[in-house]
Amino acid sequence: MNDQNPVIETQNLTKTYRMGAADVLALRGVDMRIGAGDFVALMGSSGSGKSTMMHLLGCLDTPTAGRYLLEGRDVGSLSAQERARVRNQRIGFIFQTFNLLPRLTALDNVALPLLYRAAGGQGDNGTSRLDHGAGSRATGKQSPRERALAALTRVGLADRAGHRPTQLSGGQRQRVAIARALVGDPALILADEPTGNLDSSTGGDIMRLLAELHAEGRTLLLVTHDRAVAEQAEYTLHMRDGRLLP
16 A cells, blocks of 8 residues: 555545434544555445445545545535536545436547536536537547547457447446546545446456556546455455444
8 A cells, every 4th residue: 555645535424314314323433545556445344334435435425524635635525516627626436326427429428528528517427418629628638539449449449439328338338437447547446346237247347447457556446246346456445334344
């Protein structure tokens, strides 16, 4: 673990939810450090707090107490708009259910985060309407679609760029989702049960691709209930009852 250059650092991270008249303590003072280039698996049973942890680390929610620093920046103090910008620019998401927009091609699904970034929008992972006109504007030296094609090439799907999700297998859809996570060059990739909807052979292919990304220096945090999947990470963190186990 690279403790000298943490991408993720949490200090006494606490999250309480109000359910009716009762308060539910989902996280109980979690301290975590994940360094640049680390590949970490997070395991825990249902109700352990790992999903809440992922929501906080992904800037989808804010803590009740404690601090979360992403690349040294306290994101818990940011406005909703600023958190949306951090999600778009610094975090790549890979979901169990892929979260691809069915009417868009693989290329447009991958380009979507860059199109929102170029337009100054706050959409996340295909939750709003795509502005096709934004694709003509350059992002850096390449247009969003040029960068999206490069990301699809990286995951071996350049020849499927024009296909819609319904025309792709489960493994291909997850590769599109991985390309979308990569396209913005994020500091952190959060993968939530990325093999959960795949057969064992296809899941193995996806894990080999994630291992390749780690070898390239990417920082990955993988949530899984599968011990065999977790064993492919550098090390595993275990959660129980809202706490990290020693």
